[in-house]
Amino acid sequence: MDSQTSQSPQPSQTPHTFQVDxxxxxxxxxxxxxxxxxxxxxxxxxxxxxxxxxxxxxxxxxxxxxxxxxxxxxxxxxxxxxxxxxxxxxxxxxxxxxxxxxxxxxxxxxxxxxxxxxxxxxxxxxxxxxxxxxxxxxxxxxxxxxxxxxxxxxxxxxxxxxxxxxxxxxxxxxxxxxxxxxxxxxxxxxxxxxxxxxxxxxxxxxxxxxxxxxVTDLPAPWDRPYPSPANRRVALARHCHGLFGFTPLDVVDLSVPLAGIRGVAYVLPTAVSPAQRARHRVHLKGMLLTERAEQLLPDWAFFVRCVLDTDSLRPTASREALYEDETLAAVREALGARVRAWLTDLAAGDPERLSAFLGVHHLGVKSLARHDREMLRTMLPWLPFETTDGQLSLEEFAQRHPVVHFTRTVEEFRQVAPIASAQGIGVVNGGYTYDCELVEALPSVLPGTSVAELDADTVSAHLDRVDPAEEPALADFLAVARSVLDPLGCDVSLRAFHPLSVPALHLDDRATRHERARAEAEARADELWAGILGSLRGGAPRARVVLNHLNPLVRRISSLKDPALVGTAVQSLYGQALLRAQRPLRPADSALLNRAFIGLLEWATHEEGGHA
Structure with missing residues (x-):
């Protein structure tokens, strides 16, 4: 059988067209x-x-x-x-x-x-x-x-x-x-x-x-000749107010000739959330394409609103948004570079305007500085941080302290700031958005700078020990305090520190909080999950309450002869330290505070009745 007869006959193919409704x-x-x-x-x-x-x-x-x-x-x-x-x-x-x-x-x-x-x-x-x-x-x-x-x-x-x-x-x-x-x-x-x-x-x-x-009003406001830069700023501020409804802090010229882009970015006069999507006005060959372009600038540049004309960006099918492609990505990078250059120019030549800008939009600059070491180096003298020395730049703070300590949460900073300041420990509050990352990046732009996370051991090491001659008389007091707080997974130590107004200091770290959360979850879990969580048990780090021997109240409690009353007073100090540290109260903590409160009331009313 030849090849022609071995092949199956091909079915006839008839072309058809779609019927459009x-x-x-x-x-x-x-x-x-x-x-x-x-x-x-x-x-x-x-x-x-x-x-x-x-x-x-x-x-x-x-x-x-x-x-x-x-x-x-x-x-x-x-x-x-x-x-x-x-x-x-x-x-x-x-x-x-x-x-x-x-x-x-x-x-x-x-x-x-x-x-x-x-x-x-x-x-x-x-x-x-x-x-x-x-x-x-x-x-x-x-x-x-x-x-x-x-x-x-x-x-x-x-x-x-x-x-x-x-x-x-x-x-x-x-x-x-x-x-x-x-x-x-x-x-x-x-x-x-x-x-x-x-x-x-x-x-x-x-x-x-x-x-x-x-209808047409050419040339565009950013391309018109003006008698002076001041006249131009006034005219563009009027244009911004007409388009966006606000008077800008400043104006950033946006020009990317290779992409056929001309326009301006108006700096918002008030702070906005980084999560809020910026919406910009984009004209395509003179025609307004959209007033809600969200992907035109990098996410960190949320503090500006743009209006520009382009002949290179590609619109979507409805021509109401920009098509995400390589051209848009390149334009976004180029426009971000223009905003970055504007910030650098302000730092070099107009510190007053830069300070006014950072007073409102420091969060956006910090976001940029996380990924741009040159921007971090440029902005270091200007970016404000909350520290134990007040609002300072990281550069000035590092000059004052050989080691830059930082906390990862605002609560930790609030807890230790008064104590650390009194002991001469320099601490930066890293609990705000981006601050922790910037502090950790400090050695990369300031070689020789030492940065360390503040932990309980560091704080304790800077607190003065009690006079050895007084320790024997305090042994019974410490034994009662430790027996009362041991069931709560908390150690007790006695130190002498300033300020005198703080009777007790609650110290823990991330490992301690993690272990506490794991133990609580294990206690609530069924048998299977309890076993799994139990296998994750670490070295069982414990929180610590440091009693201040310089505080008059602590000294009076340490001299009491009634162990029950001492225990109740220590429980109250523990609760006060927890609240001061803004730690969430566990059920056991709440129960302890209730018992201490009732115990103190009973003691006070009993004493009053005895006097009567």
Whole structure:
């Protein structure tokens, strides 16, 4: 059997095409792709501007104008005229044969399509957000002998197409007529149309007018010539207030020529949370693309709001956001570098403005300095930290103390700060956002600096021991105190330290707290989990209560002869030390405090009764 007879016959293949439900597509594009009805005007402006761009690419001297005419009486219609390249009957047929294919991809327009803002087909259908009927009358500039063509579509998905007499439109270009759908007339009202046109089209390169009023306002505020830098700051502050509603602390120029980006970043005058997503205004070739761009700058630059124009960034399908790609990533890095350079320039030449900025936005700079050692080195003299010496920079603090101790939580700092300060121990509060990481990175930018986490042993080592001559008389007191607190997993020691007003100091560390949490979980767990948690038991570190022998109250308690009363008093001191350290109270701690309180009340009332 030869090879031909051994092969199975191939089934015949008949090509098919998708059947497009135009009505469903209209509903999808006009009601689900876009976030707000307001975008209909942006789509109309985009189509008009792109048409003008296409014509001027072929006819450089062609007029460049877009005119919007509202129905000032009824407010139910809108007419948009442009002097663009126009459409022939074949163009319209080609456009409608494949919904979504851009008319700008037609032959002869390939060379300039990178200058276009959108796609005529999809953008026009977006007008059904507000219109029940769209009528387009167009005459091609490329084939001046071709008659004008009229395309009329309704929101039910139906459309008609016909040619018109030459006098119906003598000049090349396109006119789009909209008739408002019920309930949407407000979007075609004269004041609303002018407001939207200025919002979307203020930076467009052509003459755009609404009922004769100018829309475009060029050059952009950041590119205009001003008599002086002070005049420029005032003008840009006014521009910021109009766009964002605040007067900026400062203005950062954003220019990335290779990416075709020009604009400014306005520095917020009040502090904001780093978790709050910054929203920026981005224009694409002059047309406002979005006022909610969130990924334009690095996360650390949450203290600025940007407005810029670009010709390189890629919009999403709805053209209401930026497409995340390599170009956007490169632009984000470049804009972040501009903000970083602005901070460096302030540090070098304008310390007063830098101090004013850091007084509000030190958190953002600390976030940047975590990953940028050069920025940390630059900002060290300026960034404020809470320390036992007050608000200081790390650089100044390191000059005062041979070892920079730090705590990892605010509670730990609050607990030990008065004691450490009195003993001459320098401690930085590392409990605030980013502070701990920056303190640990200090040796990398200040060689020779010693940094250590403050622990219970370090504090204890700096506290004075009691006079050996007094220790025998205190032995019974310490024995009672240790027997009372031992069941709570807490050791007791007696030291002499300042300030005198602190009777007892509760000390623990992360290992102690971890072991305490593990033991509590083990006590509550069933047999299986108790066994697992038991296997995780470490070296059983214990918390420590340090009683202050210099405190008058502790001295009086240590001289009491009644062991029960001594125990009750020590329990009270333990509870007070816990509360001072802002430690959460376990059930056993709460029960102990209740017993101590009741015991002291009984003792006080018993003494009162005895006197009576």
């Amino acid at each position: 135009l009505r469903g597509l209209v509903d999808l594009l006009s009601h689900h792709l876009y976030s707000s009805p307001r975008v209909y005007l942006r789509e109309l402006l985009q189509n008009a501007v792109d048409a003008v761009t296409a014509r001027r690419a072929e006819q450089p001297g062609a007029p460049a104008r877009v005119r919007l005419h509202t129905d000032r009486e009824g407010g139910t219609g809108l007419r948009v005229e442009d002097s663009g390249i126009g459409l022939t009957e074949a163009d319209v047929h080609g456009l409608l044969a494949t919904i979504g294919r851009s008319s700008k991809r037609a032959e002869g327009l390939q060379a300039v399509r990178s200058d276009f803002l959108g796609q005529f087909g999809i953008g026009l259908l977006a007008c059904f957000v507000v219109a029940e009927r769209i009528r387009v009358v167009s005459r091609s500039a490329r084939t001046p002998d071709a008659p004008p063509v009229e395309w009329t579509a309704r929101d039910d998905g139906s459309y008609t197409l016909r040619t018109l007499p030459h006098e119906a439109r003598p000049e090349p270009g396109t006119t789009v007529h909209l008739v408002a759908r019920p309930g949407a007339a407000e979007w075609l009202a004269p004041r609303r149309v002018l407001e939207l046109a200025r919002d979307f089209g203020a930076l467009l390169p052509y003459d755009v007018r609404v009922d004769g009023e100018a």
